[in-house]
Amino acid sequence: xxxxxxxxxxxxxxxxxxxxxxxxxxxxxxxxxxxxxxxxxxxxxxxxxxxxxxxxxxxxxxxxxxxxxxxxxxxxxxxxxxxxxxxxxxxxxxxxxxxxxxxxxxxxxxxxxxxxxxxxxxxxxxxxxxxxxxxxxxxxxxxxxxxxxxxxxxxxxxxxxxxxxxxxxxxxxxxxxxxxxxxxxxxxxxxxxxxxxxxxxxxxxxxxxxxxxxxxxxxxxxxxxxxxxxxxxxxxxxxxxxxxxxxxxxxxxxxxxxxxxxxxxxxxxxxxxxxxxxxxxxxxxxxxxxxxxxxxxxxxxxxxxxxxxxxxxxxxxxxxxxxxxxxxxxxxxxxxxxxxxxxxxxxxxxxxxxxxxxxxxxxxxxxxxxxxxxxxxxxxxxxxxxxxxxxxxxxxxxxxxxxxxxxxxxxxxxxxxxxxxxxxxxxxxxxxxxxxxxxxxxxxxxxxxxxxxxxxxxxxxxxxxxxxxxxxxxxxxxxxxxxxxxxxxxxxxxxxxxxxxxxxxxxxxxxxxxxxxxxxxxxxxxxxxxxxxxxxxxxxxxxxxxxxxxxxxxxxxxxxxxxxxxxxxxxxxxxxxxx
RNA sequence: GAUUCCGUAGCUCAGCUGGUAGAGCAUCUCCCUUUUAAGGAGAGGGUCCUGGGUUCGAGCCCCAGCGGGAUCACCA
Numbered sequence: 001x002x003x004x005x006x007x008x009x010x011x012x013x014x015x016x017x018x019x020x021x022x023x024x025x026x027x028x029x030x031x032x033x034x035x036x037x038x039x040x041x042x043x044x045x046x047x048x049x050x051x052x053x054x055x056x057x058x059x060x061x062x063x064x065x066x067x068x069x070x071x072x073x074x075x076x077x078x079x080x081x082x083x084x085x086x087x088x089x090x091x092x093x094x095x096x097x098x099x100x101x102x103x104x105x106x107x108x109x110x111x112x113x114x115x116x117x118x119x120x121x122x123x124x125x126x127x128x129x130x131x132x133x134x135x136x137x138x139x140x141x142x143x144x145x146x147x148x149x150x151x152x153x154x155x156x157x158x159x160x161x162x163x164x165x166x167x168x169x170x171x172x173x174x175x176x177x178x179x180x181x182x183x184x185x186x187x188x189x190x191x192x193x194x195x196x197x198x199x200x201x202x203x204x205x206x207x208x209x210x211x212x213x214x215x216x217x218x219x220x221x222x223x224x225x226x227x228x229x230x231x232x233x234x235x236x237x238x239x240x241x242x243x244x245x246x247x248x249x250x251x252x253x254x255x256x257x258x259x260x261x262x263x264x265x266x267x268x269x270x271x272x273x274x275x276x277x278x279x280x281x282x283x284x285x286x287x288x289x290x291x292x293x294x295x296x297x298x299x300x301x302x303x304x305x306x307x308x309x310x311x312x313x314x315x316x317x318x319x320x321x322x323x324x325x326x327x328x329x330x331x332x333x334x335x336x337x338x339x340x341x342x343x344x345x346x347x348x349x350x351x352x353x354x355x356x357x358x359x360x361x362x363x364x365x366x367x368x369x370x371x372x373x374x375x376x377x378x379x380x381x382x383x384x385x386x387x388x389x390x391x392x393x394x395x396x397x398x399x400x401x402x403x404x405x406x407x408x409x410x411x412x413x414x415x416x417x418x419x420x421x422x423x424x425x426x427x428x429x430x431x432x433x434x435x436x437x438x439x440x441x442x443x444x445x446x447x448x449x450x451x452x453x454x455x456x457x458x459x460x461x462x463x464x465x466x467x468x469x470x471x472x473x474x475x476x477x478x479x480x481x482x483x484x485x486x487x488x489x490x491x492x493x494x495x496x497x498x499x500x501x502x503x504x505x506x507x508x509x510x511x512x513x514x515x516x517x518x519x520x521x522x523x524x525x526x527x528x529x530x531x532x533x534x535x536x537x538x539x540x541x542x543x544x545x546x547x548x549x550x551x552x553x554x555x556x557x558x559x560x561x562x563x564x565x566x567x568x569x570x571x572x573x574x575x576x577x578x579x
Numbered sequence: 580g581a582u583u584c585c586g587u588a589g590c591u592c593a594g595c596u597g598g599u600a601g602a603g604c605a606u607c608u609c610c611c612u613u614u615u616a617a618g619g620a621g622a623g624g625g626u627c628c629u630g631g632g633u634u635c636g637a638g639c640c641c642c643a644g645c646g647g648g649a650u651c652a653c654c655a
Contacts, residue, residue: 004606063615064618065614065616086612121613159604160592160604162590188601220655267653351589425655453653
């Protein structure tokens, strides 16, 4: 493994610490009695309470000014400045702890425990005057150092920010250490989930768990991930939704169930799509979609209030206001409003023509429902910035929703659209088993026409419906997208800790032992590595005379006086062994 | 999957028409009793993503690949 200069330095610092009898990874607990946030919030009010404090965290900066130093330590809540004076942490004659350990062997990124008292410096910064200093964990990787300053206007300026998306997502731990707003986004994410969970629990709905591995996937139109169970020797699918299982539970007699579900869809990725994502689905017996619209409005309004204390949320250029009531359009009204065309009476051919006139791309597998969905998705959805309910969808695109009580060809379904994207989907659940069977059969037909997302027929679900599903309202809320809006993030990757990425490629590198086994003296290995040789195989292609010269030259350049040069015969042996 | 942009030191980024690689921070050494992104002085640090090609000569030009971003498509 190739180590950078700084990594080698840190490994050597670690060894020096051990030689001084300091365990770089001690096992004893370090008692903490205060957080940085507690100090910042309460010190001014209750100064006497902060005379004997104990705090742990990661050292983020260090400024040495002779026999006194300043450092910043970061815990899970924030940062605070440390004031470390030589004669305080080294009261006796031996000044090693300050001069050697603190000034030389510790570094940015190390996790420290400190004991002392809180005070305010001459420049007015609340700080900890350190009396005792403990190393709790030595960091061997240099941390990207981000400097920040609040200017007179109150704006946060940053220098050398850690911004590379690939590194931030692959090494989220580093992202979290150096970019505090990232941590905050994820705290907010959990608040969104808690807010919804509390809302639903307060109404007496039961949080449940249903299978992730499903023999028949269902509940949505999407392509699944397929896997295999060895002992049962059968195919299983990672769920694309949990809808059908939750409704089985309503059949079983629960009157309100919900689940925060990780769902998996084997489709494209974008800033709105990760292969695994989170939805909360809720089913409530003896209710309909109109009732559910009220619930969504109240619940999401509460989420905004819980997070921000207001119903208004800044999202990109827009301020989105979640205050009830939200606008409501039927799907046909929305299309007419944004395109001027009334499609409510059209058959499939007329719809196809209309869509083509709007320059939309269609393919042969698209039925009536998909075409309408295409028109809506292209011409209406992007315009819907403020939260808006779209109701009464065509029956063809909603195989699990109940027929509309009064409008022919439609179902009792709504979506809430916000910032141009769907954030939830709900309907009065179809509970007529015969109708449901026919809808599944229509889906099979679509599947035969080439629609890869068409649903498959689930006999067990139909059997459950035959026992009788009460009238039920169902809801799915995309948590990732709701969090994106609530936290003003532009990409789903910024609200998922570990978004899916291609694996990092590992460069093939021979180990020192590989070289020794090949007859290369250990002390010569760093020279070969320095010459850019990664694997022993590479030696095969080299001219032994040139390699001999290069090794001797590099030994001189690296000033390795104690290393004996190889002989030409030695080098020839390395190369010939491979040819 | 398509289009397009990007990949240079631990981090952020320069690098001209092709002429053997630079800055700030970080690191190291020395000096220094309270500083506010930054105390002073000095030093070291590079597979210029990878592999081919063109050329006397490639970080730069051409081709292929890998990884990532953005937009579009599919979708939530």
